[in-house]
Amino acid sequence: MRRRVLLPMALVAAATALFVFAAPEAVSAYLKLGTRLQGRMATLRWSTFPIRYFVTNEGSAGVPATEFQAAVTRAFNTWNGVATANTSSQFAGFTQARPLADDGMVVIGYATRPDLERTLAATNFLIDVTDGRIVESDIFFNTIFPWSTSSAGETGRFDVESIALHEIGHLQGLGHSALGETEVRPGGRRVLGAEAVMFPIAFTAGSTADRRLRPDDIAGITDIYPRNNAESRRLGSISGKVTKNGTGVMGAHIVAFNTATSALVGGFTVNESGEFTIAGLEPGPHVLRVEPLDDGDIESFFDRSVTVDLSFGVRFHDRVVVVPRGGGTRDVEIKVSPK
Amino acid sequence: MRRPGVVAAACALALAAASSASAQIAARREGPRAGSWEAGGGVVWSGSFTGPRRTAELTENGESSGGFDLFTAIGEISSGAGLGVTLGYYLSRSLAVEAGLRFSKPRLSFRLTGDIEDAGAITADETLTRYVFTGSLVFHLRDTSQGRRLIPFVSGGAGYIRDLHEGAELVETGTEYHVTGGIKYWLGRGARRFGLRGEAGVSITDGGFEFRDGTRTLPVAAGSVVYVF
Numbered sequence: 001m002r003r004r005v006l007l008p009m010a011l012v013a014a015a016t017a018l019f020v021f022a023a024p025e026a027v028s029a030y031l032k033l034g035t036r037l038q039g040r041m042a043t044l045r046w047s048t049f050p051i052r053y054f055v056t057n058e059g060s061a062g063v064p065a066t067e068f069q070a071a072v073t074r075a076f077n078t079w080n081g082v083a084t085a086n087t088s089s090q091f092a093g094f095t096q097a098r099p100l101a102d103d104g105m106v107v108i109g110y111a112t113r114p115d116l117e118r119t120l121a122a123t124n125f126l127i128d129v130t131d132g133r134i135v136e137s138d139i140f141f142n143t144i145f146p147w148s149t150s151s152a153g154e155t156g157r158f159d160v161e162s163i164a165l166h167e168i169g170h171l172q173g174l175g176h177s178a179l180g181e182t183e184v185r186p187g188g189r190r191v192l193g194a195e196a197v198m199f200p201i202a203f204t205a206g207s208t209a210d211r212r213l214r215p216d217d218i219a220g221i222t223d224i225y226p227r228n229n230a231e232s233r234r235l236g237s238i239s240g241k242v243t244k245n246g247t248g249v250m251g252a253h254i255v256a257f258n259t260a261t262s263a264l265v266g267g268f269t270v271n272e273s274g275e276f277t278i279a280g281l282e283p284g285p286h287v288l289r290v291e292p293l294d295d296g297d298i299e300s301f302f303d304r305s306v307t308v309d310l311s312f313g314v315r316f317h318d319r320v321v322v323v324p325r326g327g328g329t330r331d332v333e334i335k336v337s338p339k
Numbered sequence: 340m341r342r343p344g345v346v347a348a349a350c351a352l353a354l355a356a357a358s359s360a361s362a363q364i365a366a367r368r369e370g371p372r373a374g375s376w377e378a379g380g381g382v383v384w385s386g387s388f389t390g391p392r393r394t395a396e397l398t399e400n401g402e403s404s405g406g407f408d409l410f411t412a413i414g415e416i417s418s419g420a421g422l423g424v425t426l427g428y429y430l431s432r433s434l435a436v437e438a439g440l441r442f443s444k445p446r447l448s449f450r451l452t453g454d455i456e457d458a459g460a461i462t463a464d465e466t467l468t469r470y471v472f473t474g475s476l477v478f479h480l481r482d483t484s485q486g487r488r489l490i491p492f493v494s495g496g497a498g499y500i501r502d503l504h505e506g507a508e509l510v511e512t513g514t515e516y517h518v519t520g521g522i523k524y525w526l527g528r529g530a531r532r533f534g535l536r537g538e539a540g541v542s543i544t545d546g547g548f549e550f551r552d553g554t555r556t557l558p559v560a561a562g563s564v565v566y567v568f
Contacts, residue, residue: 193397193407
């Protein structure tokens with residue numbers, strides 16, 4: 001999974017042969033990375049913790065390896081600090097190994113990839129094809145871009161910690177979130193606003209806004225690795241379907257807005273029946289908004305084999321949906337109209 | 340010489356008897372006494388409450404520290420009528436303790452507007468089921484009573500709120516305080532009698548369903564039929 005500075009209309013090819021595209025799980029609480037195993041969809045996930053990661057002992061212009069490692073460790077710690085999720089990591093040391101090599105190690109470092117001129121960083125996986133377990137995952141940061149680890153950010157340079165936080169989300173099995181708005185500009189798209197670190201397009205160089213996880217990110221990681229504690233058990237979910245003229249809508253983006261906290265958590269319909277589940281939600285009333293994906297950005301979310309319905313209008317659900325403590329509200333049907 | 344004495348004694352007894360009968364009639368006319376019970380049931384009304392404006396906001400890209408708004412939501416709990424029952428016990432002619440239950444089904448709605456992608460404005464709603472269990476002290480202002488049938492009173496107390504959202508899968512609880520004033524109008528005579536009760540005041544709630552932390556003050560009113568026994 002790659003983080004891009006500006007999204008081109010036509011994506012470049014996958015980075016490596018090891019790359020596993022995001023494929024939606026049958027009914028996903030969040031867009032998780034998945035792969036088809038023996039005819040069923042399995043979520044990519046780590047089966048053992050801590051994740052032991054190495055950092056390449058080679059810096060880039062402006063960011064030596066030690067500062068790079070410190071920024072990456074802070075990003076890991078941010079994910080590990082999610083109270084409702086159960087993840088952990090451990091810095092195993094510096095290495096001469098390069099990311100993207102099939103060596104059984106989790107390696108994070110720089111790579112020079114001029115062929116990926118719109119890719120800031122990318123994550124790849126090696127998975128066990130019998131159960132979807134992640135065996136290895138590497139992250140590379142593209143040295144064709146200027147990088148910074150300055151605490152306040154540095155104009156014109158991308159923040160290592162922010163981008164690391166996004167890529168580590170992928171490394172742990174999260175797909176992209178669609179909680180953001182973009183505008184088309186010559187050469188690609190620019191983010192106007194986003195409310196998820198896992199949004200596929202990065203903020204402008206110099207921004208450090210993505211050093212902080214949002215409710216959407218927290219809901220996603222909690223869904224994959226729920227911690228067995230009171231705080232996690234109180235969370236609930238909303239599930240239902242999106243229909244158009246009585247038929248399920250594939251690939252619709254649903255946003256649950258918590259009317260008490262203003263938290264936004266997104267989800268997708270992930271099958272032909274238009275079914276969705278949004279999990280990791282705080283109990284209480286929510287309003288739902290459904291929209292089609294941006295037509296220029298589908299492959300950031302779904303495999304090319306999936307036919308995503310884009311021909312319907314944005315709308316709100318006309319009922320307040322209440323999330324129970326530790327349970328789920330089911331059978332919510334949101335009817336959209338053809339565009 | 341003994342007759343006048345007998346007559347005088349008889350008059351005194353007669354006066355005493357008359358005085359006692361008069362006092363009993365007066366007491367009956369004035370309504371409940373210490374030890375009386377009063378049961379009531381009727382209609383309650385509570386005012387509406389508007390929540391703060393909530394914005395579904397994205398973190399804006401760029402130098403600005405402001406947000407990028409997706410849409411806004413303004414919540415409201417509608418005003419509405421419900422049912423109420425009370426059971427009181429008179430500690431004295433003026434002071435009673437009272438337990439009560441109010442039941443209502445207000446509408447919780449959110450007006451959704453200003454969508455960045457022009458989703459049509461809409462009001463999303465659900466129905467709350469609210470129970471308020473109350474305990475009150477009721478003080479009757481008998482000195483200002485008009486004709487002894489119409490008795491003003493003031494009441495104050497606290498309660499426990501239990502709000503059930505639609506589907507009854509989420510319960511939110513809280514505390515309620517209330518101060519009301521009103522009148523009771525007693526019908527008929529006798530130790531057991533019906534009356535009408537009307538009151539209005541304020542209810543201060545903390546908890547239950549709320550748009551934000553803190554207390555809120557709502558106008559309340561009630562009208563009921565009461566029976567004293």
